[in-house]
Amino acid sequence: MAPTADIIIIGAGISGLAAGYYAQMNGYRSIIFEAHDQPGGLCTAWQRQGYTFDGGIHYIFGTGEGQPFYDLWRELGAFEGLEFTNQTEFMQIHGPQGEVLRVHSQPDALEAHLLELAPEDAKLIEAFCKGVRKFKDFDLSMLQQKPKSLMTAADWARLGKQVLPFMGVLGKWSQLSLRDLAAQVKTPFLRSAMPHMFAWPDVPVMVGMSLLAYLDNGNAGQPVGAALNFARAIEQRYLALGGEIHYSAPVERVLVENDQAVGVQLHSHETYRARRVISACDGRRTIFDLLRGEYINRRLEKLYDGHLPLHSQLQVSLGVNLDFSQRPHWVTHLLAEPIAIAGQDRYEIGVKHYCFDPSLAPPGKSVVVIMLTSPYSYWQQLSGHTAYHAAESQAARSLIERLEEFYPGLGASIECMDVATPLSYERYTGNWQGASCGWLLTKDTLPLMIKGVPKRLPGLGQFYMVSQWTEPGGSLPIVALSGRNMITEICREDGRGFETALPG
Numbered sequence: 001m002a003p004t005a006d007i008i009i010i011g012a013g014i015s016g017l018a019a020g021y022y023a024q025m026n027g028y029r030s031i032i033f034e035a036h037d038q039p040g041g042l043c044t045a046w047q048r049q050g051y052t053f054d055g056g057i058h059y060i061f062g063t064g065e066g067q068p069f070y071d072l073w074r075e076l077g078a079f080e081g082l083e084f085t086n087q088t089e090f091m092q093i094h095g096p097q098g099e100v101l102r103v104h105s106q107p108d109a110l111e112a113h114l115l116e117l118a119p120e121d122a123k124l125i126e127a128f129c130k131g132v133r134k135f136k137d138f139d140l141s142m143l144q145q146k147p148k149s150l151m152t153a154a155d156w157a158r159l160g161k162q163v164l165p166f167m168g169v170l171g172k173w174s175q176l177s178l179r180d181l182a183a184q185v186k187t188p189f190l191r192s193a194m195p196h197m198f199a200w201p202d203v204p205v206m207v208g209m210s211l212l213a214y215l216d217n218g219n220a221g222q223p224v225g226a227a228l229n230f231a232r233a234i235e236q237r238y239l240a241l242g243g244e245i246h247y248s249a250p251v252e253r254v255l256v257e258n259d260q261a262v263g264v265q266l267h268s269h270e271t272y273r274a275r276r277v278i279s280a281c282d283g284r285r286t287i288f289d290l291l292r293g294e295y296i297n298r299r300l301e302k303l304y305d306g307h308l309p310l311h312s313q314l315q316v317s318l319g320v321n322l323d324f325s326q327r328p329h330w331v332t333h334l335l336a337e338p339i340a341i342a343g344q345d346r347y348e349i350g351v352k353h354y355c356f357d358p359s360l361a362p363p364g365k366s367v368v369v370i371m372l373t374s375p376y377s378y379w380q381q382l383s384g385h386t387a388y389h390a391a392e393s394q395a396a397r398s399l400i401e402r403l404e405e406f407y408p409g410l411g412a413s414i415e416c417m418d419v420a421t422p423l424s425y426e427r428y429t430g431n432w433q434g435a436s437c438g439w440l441l442t443k444d445t446l447p448l449m450i451k452g453v454p455k456r457l458p459g460l461g462q463f464y465m466v467s468q469w470t471e472p473g474g475s476l477p478i479v480a481l482s483g484r485n486m487i488t489e490i491c492r493e494d495g496r497g498f499e500t501a502l503p504g
């Protein structure tokens with residue numbers, strides 16, 4: 001049977017759409033098979049009774065003109081018809097005694113505020129804010145600009161030169177987590193609040209610093225109309241180049257002949273052939289289910305044996321008949337007494353409202369989202385039982401009741417509610433344990449991110465992997481670059497130069 005396409009791509013998340021776009025751009029006929037009925041994968045949003053709930057973007061690096069990752073998004077048409085909002089304050093942490101930590105993105109404002117809160121920690125605060133200032137000039141895209149397999153000695157030398165001025169801050173702040181840094185703080189409130197400044201305490205300090213630096217540079221915006229619009233814009237660019245997407249078309253198997261990938265078989269049993277197959281979906285499912293674990297080695301086995309950290313979350317999205325616009329947009333409340341959620345005592349609750357984007361709620365009303373890290377195993381053991389839904393409702397009810405203390409009248413003003421557990425993320429996107437970013441970026445997984453994860457499987461030809469599972473820590477620009485880099489490598493295999501262009 002003749003191939004249907006040059007390249008078949010499994011998954012229309014941001015990595016799959018990017019791979020598809022660059023494939024078309026370089027003269028390859030591509031087809032994407034997507035399990036869901038819409039693009040975006042984790043970069044998504046959903047509508048309920050006049051409210052739009054965003055499921056996947058707090059900030060996108062690359063929204064500031066001329067800044068790192070900006071051209072990547074322009075190539076992908078991600079800005080077409082879209083506007084972005086920018087925050088000057090990342091979040092606030094509220095302590096049980098009414099203390100407030102404002103995580104300003106502007107380093108001078110942050111420094112002044114922190115010094116007021118914790119004068120005895122002046123040395124640590126000044127060092128931290130100095131780091132944020134330094135990262136304003138750091139190009140986070142430099143490591144991913146080109147596939148590592150294609151880097152020449154001259155490329156490495158150029159990269160070395162680019163990184164050199166930052167060696168001091170990288171050395172100092174990449175091997176320290178926010179939790180480690182907080183342990184050095186003397187002032188009690190700052191010591192308890194600091195680990196939550198970037199929503200996960202094990203984040204390497206340099207990652208948090210980069211986030212503040214990019215926010216302050218106006219290079220970390222959020223799309224008006226929520227995350228799905230962003231994915232749709234890239235989908236349109238791909239389709240405009242002649243790409244083809246089959247929705248509601250889950251792939252069940254990768255077809256292999258003589259140790260070469262030759263196509264895919266869908267759940268519907270239809271088969272499609274191609275000269276190459278790129279998986280842009282969950283890495284574990286790809287290796288162990290779609291390929292039945294037949295192309296694996298010790299390194300891959302170890303990566304997927306469960307010892308590396310993942311981030312699974314519980315998100316309770318509310319449409320409320322209250323105006324939250326005068327409140328800070330994101331607050332982590334530190335609790336004096338813990339709350340038991342999904343079998344764990346939690347000492348903090350994150351609450352974000354989206355009034356900075358009025359298109360998401362009817363006038364005078366608000367979208368409010370409660371976010372917590374939540375263990376996948378708790379939800380998984382309830383899967384398939386009525387107890388699962390009871391546990392969802394119980395968790396949501398307990399959170400809302402506790403939040404009455406901070407938002408009086410919240411419970412009575414709820415018009416609609418949606419609860420997403422780690423199992424929901426897994427069900428809708430196929431990601432192992434509902435992981436939001438592949439392996440979580442910590443000081444221990446940072447070297448894995450820099451070194452890279454295998455993008456080919458041992459003994460299997462014409463098969464490639466992209467996505468947040470080949471770029472630990474995930475994130476939208478990094479997975480888009482993973483799709484881009486894979487097509488660069490394929491062009492090289494075929495002796496072609498890699499082409500790209502900006503819209504228009």
Ligand SMILES: Cc1cc2nc3c(=O)[nH]c(=O)nc-3n(C[C@H](O)[C@H](O)[C@H](O)COP(=O)(O)OP(=O)(O)OC[C@H]3O[C@@H](n4cnc5c(N)ncnc54)[C@H](O)[C@@H]3O)c2cc1C
Pocket residue numbers: 010011012013014015016033034035036039040041042043055056057058059060061249250251252280281282428429430431435436437438466467468469473474475476477479
């Ligand atoms: C709540 C949340 C907040 C986040 N916030 C940010 C943020 O602020 N900034 C940022 O940069 N990143 C953020 N991220 C991370 C970012 O969204 C992800 O890293 C990125 O979207 C992953 O893209 P991907 O293409 O690798 O995978 P996915 O988005 O998982 O896409 C994979 C696609 O493959 C499809 N698929 C799976 N199995 C099959 C199959 N068998 N056949 C066919 N199709 C299949 C899925 O349906 C899915 O569409 C966030 C993630 C979450 C969950």
